[in-house]
Every structure is written in C-alpha cells, then in structure tokens.
Amino acid sequence: QLQASGGGSVQAGGSLRLSCAASGRSFSRYTMAWFRQAPGKEREFVAGITWTGDSSAYAPSVEVRVILSRDSAKNTVYLQMNSLKPEDTAVYYCAAVSADKRNWVSKAIYDYDYWGQGTQVTVSS
Helix, strand or coil: CEEEECCEEEECCCCEEEEEEECCCCCCCEEEEEEEECCCCCCEEEEEECCCCCCEEECCCCCCCEEEEEEHHHCEEEEEECCCCHHHCEEEEEEEEECCCCCCCCCCHHHCCEECCCEEEEEEC
C-alpha cells in the first residue's frame, strides 16, 4: 500500500515536497514513479526512479524543476518540486512495480501495479 502526502496550495514559484510512504510490504526492490492528473486530462508520467536509485527519469515539462529521491530505509520516495507553475495543478499519484518485472523507469501507466490514493497540488498565479 502506498500513501501519498505533501500536497497543498501554493503560489506560482513556490515549492512542495511530496512523499510516498509504503506500508504492508517493503518496496525497496520496486521501481517507483509519480504521475499526475489534471481535471479533464489523462494521467501523465512525472518522474520515476529505479530501486537502486541510480537511474531516474523525468517528464520534459518538469525535469529542470523537480528532484526525485528515495529512502529505502524509510520505505519512502520523495518528489521535490520547485518553481511551481499553475499548469502543475493536478492530483499527484505515486506508483510502484517490482524491479523483477520492470527494473527501468517506465512512463506507461499500465506498467505499474500499485498505486497510492493521490494528493492534490494547486498552484495559483
């Protein structure tokens, strides 16, 4: 089970750090990712990281503004988002897939087997 938190309302240019905490099982050997879904739009990939943490991928729209990291000891993944824009407004979801199945960062929604409940990020201009 994945629990996303850290969302909120900020002004453009602000920062937020989202957390995705795993419980019930260890996600240390899982590829982890964040997706987001804005109203009326499809869910899209934001960022992902391999279970070793030595490889990550970012959507072009966010790659210079976000940093994804993981703390395996805490079974938690963090998404630091800076210089937020109104177009970043969305519900953010964390997702996971076993590294045995995907040991690289997939940007496809269907590749992930576990999903958190989502956390709302609202950026005002």
